[in-house]
Amino acid sequence: MGPKPRAARALSKIPFVPTPQPIVEKMLQLAAVKPDEVVYDLGAGDGRVVFTAVNKFSARGVAVELDPWRASLIREKVARLSLKEQIRVRQEDLFQTPLKNADVVTLYLLPEANRLLSKKMLVELPDNARVVAHDYPIPEWRPKEVLYTKYDGKIHTLYLYQPRMLKHF
Ligand SMILES: C[S@@+](CC[C@H](N)C(=O)[O-])C[C@H]1O[C@@H](n2cnc3c(N)ncnc32)[C@H](O)[C@@H]1O
Incomplete structure (x- = not known):
């Protein structure tokens, strides 16, 4: 049997572990999400990240999820809440997602996925974009800010990056 495709390998490595709701809000605050900006949650x-971006920050969201069942649940909720204008759901490997329309990218992945994504984000993200990573930093990127929040007995670490500043390093 040949090697598994990259997407399947990545999915088997990155399980579904939801960010607690108060931490989701901190991520979006840290990124200073503004009305009508577009928030991409990769994975x-x-x-919950895109629903919060829409409901609490008046932003728009793109939910990228490889798992077809999870993507279909997001789509159903989007339809139920009549949010089709505000939220797009892309059932695909996040490494294939074009990022040129993202104002904010949120990540709760693993270090290897963050590392693989970093080059793509530097090339594709527009100059105003911000990236917030939960718990796992982006290797070799210097964060603009790091925020520690204790929730439910666990410290959650959030890293804010501005790729534009990294490009001019
Ligand atoms: C740790 S969970 C984070 C969920 C959500 N972003 C949050 O913070 O609550 C990671 C998610 O990434 C998805 N995932 C893993 N690999 C992926 C890939 N290559 N492309 C798209 N989604 C992926 C998993 O199915 C899982 O739902």
């Missing part, structure tokens, strides 16, 4: 799980 969207149950879609």
Whole structure:
């Protein structure tokens, strides 16, 4: 049997572990999400990041989720809440997602996935974009800010990056 495709390998390595809701809000605050900006959650799980971006920050969201079942649950919720204008769901490997329309990217992945994504983000993200990573930093990127929040007995670490500043390093 040949090697598994990259997407399947990545999915088997990155399980669904949801970010607690108060930490989701901290991530979006840290990125200073503004109304009408577009937030991409790469590996969207149950879609909580994009629903929060829309409901609490008046932003728009793109939920990228490889798992077809999870992506279909997000789509159903989008339809139920009549949010089709505000939220797009892309059932695909996040390494294939074009990022040129993202104002903010949120990540709760593993270090290897963050590392693989970093080059793509530097090339594709627009100059104003911000990236917030939960618990796992992006290797070799210097964060603009690091925020520690204790929730439910666990310290959650959030890293804010501005790829534009990294490009001019
Ligand atoms: C740790 S969970 C984070 C969920 C959500 N972003 C949050 O913070 O609550 C990671 C999610 O990434 C998805 N995932 C893993 N590999 C992926 C890939 N290559 N492309 C898209 N989604 C992927 C998993 O199915 C899982 O739902």
